[in-house]
Amino acid sequence: MNLSYWELDTYFRNIDFLIIGSGIVGLSTAYHLRLKHPKAKIIIIEKGRLPEGASTKNAGFACFGTLSEILSYLETNPKEEIYQLVERRYRGLQNLRKLLGDAAIEFQELGGYEVFRSEDQVLMEKSLDQMEEINRWLFPIFNRETFRKCERNFGFKNTIGTIETPFEGHIHTGKMMRAYLRLLNSSEVSVLNNLEVKNLTELNSKIEVELKNKFRFQASKVFLCTNAFTSKLYDLDVVPARAQVLVTKPIENLKVKGCFHMDEGFYFFRNTGNRILFGGGRNLDLKGETTTEFGTTELIQRQLETYLREIILPNQDFEIEHRWSGIMGMGSQRNPIVRQLSENLFCGVRLTGTGIAIGTMVGEELANLLEPV
Ligand SMILES: Cc1cc2nc3c(=O)[nH]c(=O)nc-3n(C[C@H](O)[C@H](O)[C@H](O)COP(=O)(O)OP(=O)(O)OC[C@H]3O[C@@H](n4cnc5c(N)ncnc54)[C@H](O)[C@@H]3O)c2cc1C
Numbered sequence: 001m002n003l004s005y006w007e008l009d010t011y012f013r014n015i016d017f018l019i020i021g022s023g024i025v026g027l028s029t030a031y032h033l034r035l036k037h038p039k040a041k042i043i044i045i046e047k048g049r050l051p052e053g054a055s056t057k058n059a060g061f062a063c064f065g066t067l068s069e070i071l072s073y074l075e076t077n078p079k080e081e082i083y084q085l086v087e088r089r090y091r092g093l094q095n096l097r098k099l100l101g102d103a104a105i106e107f108q109e110l111g112g113y114e115v116f117r118s119e120d121q122v123l124m125e126k127s128l129d130q131m132e133e134i135n136r137w138l139f140p141i142f143n144r145e146t147f148r149k150c151e152r153n154f155g156f157k158n159t160i161g162t163i164e165t166p167f168e169g170h171i172h173t174g175k176m177m178r179a180y181l182r183l184l185n186s187s188e189v190s191v192l193n194n195l196e197v198k199n200l201t202e203l204n205s206k207i208e209v210e211l212k213n214k215f216r217f218q219a220s221k222v223f224l225c226t227n228a229f230t231s232k233l234y235d236l237d238v239v240p241a242r243a244q245v246l247v248t249k250p251i252e253n254l255k256v257k258g259c260f261h262m263d264e265g266f267y268f269f270r271n272t273g274n275r276i277l278f279g280g281g282r283n284l285d286l287k288g289e290t291t292t293e294f295g296t297t298e299l300i301q302r303q304l305e306t307y308l309r310e311i312i313l314p315n316q317d318f319e320i321e322h323r324w325s326g327i328m329g330m331g332s333q334r335n336p337i338v339r340q341l342s343e344n345l346f347c348g349v350r351l352t353g354t355g356i357a358i359g360t361m362v363g364e365e366l367a368n369l370l371e372p373v
Contacts, residue, residue: 001215011190015043018209018219020197020233022046023055024355025348026225027180028363031099033223034187036367042189043219045209047196051177052294053227054355057326059245059268059279060173061259062096062107062356064089066114067127067134067147067163069265073334079137085334087141089357090167096176096360104179105171110258112168113150116161117262117311124161131163142167155255157314168259170270171356200233200345207344223366224347227329227355229292234341237331238350242289244300245279247272248308249321256312265353267304269312275321276312278304296323328353338365346370 003012017033019026022044030042050056064086065073073082097107116124131147138146150164184191199210206218224230228240254274261268267280281300282289288297301323308318329350331337336358338348348366351359 001211001213011043011192012217014041015217015219016040017042017221017223018207019044019223019225021053021225021227021229022051022191022193023053023225023227024177024180024359025055025227025351025363025366026051026223027177027184028360029223029225029348029366030189030363031180031183031187032364032367033370034184034189036370042187044189044191045195045197045211046191046193047212047229049193053229054243054326054328054351055359056174056177057245057324058173058243058356059270059277060171060176060272060356061112061168061268061270062093062171063112063168063259063261063354064093064357065354066112066261066265067131067165068114068123069261070134071127071130072264077334083137083141086138088361089354090141092358092361093356095364096356099360100176100179100183104182105176107169107171109166109169112165112259112261113154114163115156115159115260115262115311116163118158118160120263121160123264124163127163128161153255155313155315156311158311170259170272172272173356176356197233202342202344205344221344221346221370224341224345224349225363225366226347227349227351228327230329230347230349232292234345234347236337236347236349237333238329238337239290239331240292241282241328241330242291242293242295242325243279243282243328243353244289244296244304244323244325245277246301246304246320246323247277248275248313249319250274251276251313251316251318260312262307262311267307276308276318278308278312280304292327294325294327296325328355336362338362338369340369 150162196212201208230238266283269278
């Protein structure tokens with residue numbers, strides 16, 4: 001890099017806190033570090049021109065898990081752990097809304113719906129059988145019935161029923177990230193784009209950072225907010241999981257409004273204005289979708305279009321306007337890893353499919369790992 005003295009001095013010297021990754025966790029970490037350390041030099045390094053992971057690519061569901069997902073978690077995890085997971089997601093959403101404001105993120109509490117396809121009879125019966133018990137169990141979190149059978153007709157075909165919750169909504173993901181950047185602009189945090197960190201070396205009291213272009217500099221404390229890409233820098237239980245999405249052109253008299261989940265969360269769709277945003281289908285090719293490469297595949301895009309035609313918009317003409325993908329960070333557990341890895345290295349990663357709900361909170365927890373000065 002051909003840097004001037006001024007550029008070196010302003011961005012690459014005497015860095016107190018270096019955050020790698022400008023997704024929701026990186027931005028939240030920077031914000032919460034600034035609250036506690038008003039004079040620190042805080043720099044965020046991001047490999048993409050825009051954030052290049054999941055935070056600007058997601059579906060914008062402000063959600064905490066469908067009834068069938070919660071039941072499936074309960075099959076393999078202690079009850080107390082799952083209760084805390086749901087509570088954390090719901091409280092996390094309140095934190096995000098409070099921090100950025102509903103208007104700035106275009107939060108709309110339109111409700112969440114789990115749609116059961118014709119082949120989901122067993123899953124639906126099991127969910128309905130246990131719904132009351134789950135509602136009683138979750139009552140202290142929501143103070144109201146969490147799930148109920150939905151009688152509304154959205155015009156779907158080849159479905160056998162829907163379970164709804166009033167506590168979900170959707171946001172405008174791009175505006176959420178822009179609102180975060182606005183907060184940071186006034187906090188003197190610099191985001192440096194198009195710079196990929198290749199290596200971290202622990203020195204005595206600092207960490208040496210090497211970029212892909214070979215440029216090296218040092219920082220006192222480094223925070224890995226690299227989610228799906230973490231294993232390239234540090235060996236942790238984080239595995240990339242690509243998720244593909246499409247959005248239709250505007251559809252006249254669209255009845256579908258809210259956040260919809262299908263097939264235990266493997267498919268998700270919502271309206272954005274009068275368009276349908278539809279994503280998922282990773283379970284069609286789990287191996288192929290375990291990748292950090294962006295891209296869409298014919299197999300999954302074809303299935304999304306089939307479901308649009310046969311289930312979601314059976315009586316309407318539609319055209320696809322745009323397709324994209326994002327990369328989530330998964331692992332053997334559903335909880336994020338928020339941890340001090342060494343004296344000067346910290347991480348907040350593995351946000352799974354719930355970063356909108358818990359990303360703000362994870363950034364706060366990560367900033368709190370630091371000893372007060
Ligand atoms: C298609 C899709 C739909 C989703 N839908 C929802 C949803 O509806 N609701 C929900 O709650 N969650 C959803 N998620 C998940 C959610 O988006 C993520 O959990 C969340 O964005 C993770 O935030 P993050 O900051 O941890 O990671 P990211 O947003 O991935 O940020 C990590 C950043 O680190 C950067 N980076 C990585 N390595 C390096 C490096 N070496 N050097 C420099 N920079 C680096 C990346 O470029 C990236 O910008 C979805 C995800 C996808 C992909």
